[in-house]
Amino acid sequence: MRIIVDGMGGDNAPGAIVEGAVLASERIRDDIYIIGKEDEISAELAKYDFDESRMKVIPASQVIENEEAPVRAVRTKKDSSIVKGINMVKNGEADLFISAGNSGALMAGGLFILGRIPGIDRPAIASTYPILGKGVSMLVDSGANSECKPRNLLEFGIMGSIYMDKVIGIDKPRVGLVNIGAEENKGSTLTKATYDLLDKSDVNFIGNVEGRDIPLGACDVIVCDGFVGNIILKLTEGLALSLSARMKKKFTDGVKAKVGSLILMDKLKGLRKDFDYSEYGGAPILGVKGPVVKMHGSSNANGVMNSIIKAVPYAKEGVVDIIQSQVLEIEEIAESE
């Protein structure tokens, strides 16, 4: 398999990207191509020993910055790492594209270059959501579609279920609908209609999940519109941050506390690791005609390595084709609405 890694995306590019790619290359046997400004990437690569038969640089002269308007950037910067990299997946020159760059540009690139899987109305970003001590759930959609129809949420549930099964390896993943009450008839017009659709589908639909249940691991696939998904993802990040700042302050306040913290050091570090999204891999864009994965913008080398390794089954297991094979079911259920 041939994996293209965007050498120019993310807060720590190209250094952490190149280092992460080298680390990944030591652990998997697939080819890794790093795309971006050739001189910058080669200079970073020169710092490491690596298997030159499985790793090379693909030159791309332009960079899409985080602040750029995604659609315009994708349309004008034809020789950017994102546009060129996704084009290589489209043309069969590579099997997977992974980037820590501009999320909107990755989604726009997926939509305009690869195109939607026919029958999928709204591709989505599926983010990993860490369940403390219990692995990970997938949050679909985590921010691409701020306004959704019931059919879109049905698509998110089915695509997320396939990904969770084939890539993360969870058998019959439990699909839950984010709602503001546990009973079937609760919630908004959107969630009530979506409940009926998911209930008719073949996924392992366990019904509504409330905000309180999500961090406890109530379901494996967390289905919601991209507005709610983005709030869930970022609120969790913010809470982890504020809590860790608060603990640091409390646990270093006075000699006694410092001694206690020192004794608990490894446990505290473990707690931090629980919240480290990079442990769990990147966020696939689901519903486009080829595997594109978004890494966290602040990924360090370790996060990049993990994201590359964990993304491999997205291409290898033929997730795009499996989603394609479910489109008829989606159409039938959506028409019954």
Add this chain to the structure above:
Amino acid sequence: MRIIVDGMGGDNAPGAIVEGAVLASERIRDDIYIIGKEDEISAELAKYDFDESRMKVIPASQVIENEEAPVRAVRTKKDSSIVKGINMVKNGEADLFISAGNSGALMAGGLFILGRIPGIDRPAIASTYPILGKGVSMLVDSGANSECKPRNLLEFGIMGSIYMDKVIGIDKPRVGLVNIGAEENKGSTLTKATYDLLDKSDVNFIGNVEGRDIPLGACDVIVCDGFVGNIILKLTEGLALSLSARMKKKFTDGVKAKVGSLILMDKLKGLRKDFDYSEYGGAPILGVKGPVVKMHGSSNANGVMNSIIKAVPYAKEGVVDIIQSQVLEIEEIAESE
């Protein structure tokens, strides 16, 4: 001032309610009436010494349970503690009603018995949201209105700002709009239109706040529709729960960890207290013609006491009248949309 406390609402009623009312009565000089089944409440009251001139039982023969459909319950159970209590506020026999009971019934009671403040389209529940180490923000709406128009969110911002100023004592509270991007043009149709309205209002509008910023205390009044608000509130509760379970597991795993935890005991307890909503008082229903406050369903005596004490300024400061005085402004801004 005369405060009516619902003796029958909440997981720990009537015991914790009566005990909390007695504790509150020792700290404030206002009259406290406990409403509900006379024999049960009197039996609880008999356990304590209290000033009989400032505390009495109001008999109400019916109870609205948590599982009951709110509108139907309010319409049929005329002698329930909730319906009778809110009627006493309406008739001027009391100044404030506070309950840990069925939230929907409290909202329905507020709407049908007291009525909306003329010009307020959608009353909302405003919940306290703890900011670790920095006090509290108000989340409006936290669950009453799952689908909203921009005008409703404008109302939430203005009402929340008044409450935060008059009851919590924050001068010029910073009002933030929950959104999935910091820039003005980000988000859904609803948030884009709401941004313009809040920007035209007299509140101290600081713009969009993302999920990540909320727990860090980015604003004093967190404005969103009730669907998003409910998810924010419950997700935060769920995360606090799962984290505290995780810490407990890690910090008691092995002798060394147990020693460290013992040394840090007071700090760990302080951390738990930070997340304890009951410290910060109950959730006012804003936009109805009289002060009604919802306490957390699982409130213990201490939570009940705090909620009663902290609710007093809602009536004393004339918040309902102040909201009423802002209605013309709301109308003008909403019409400019």
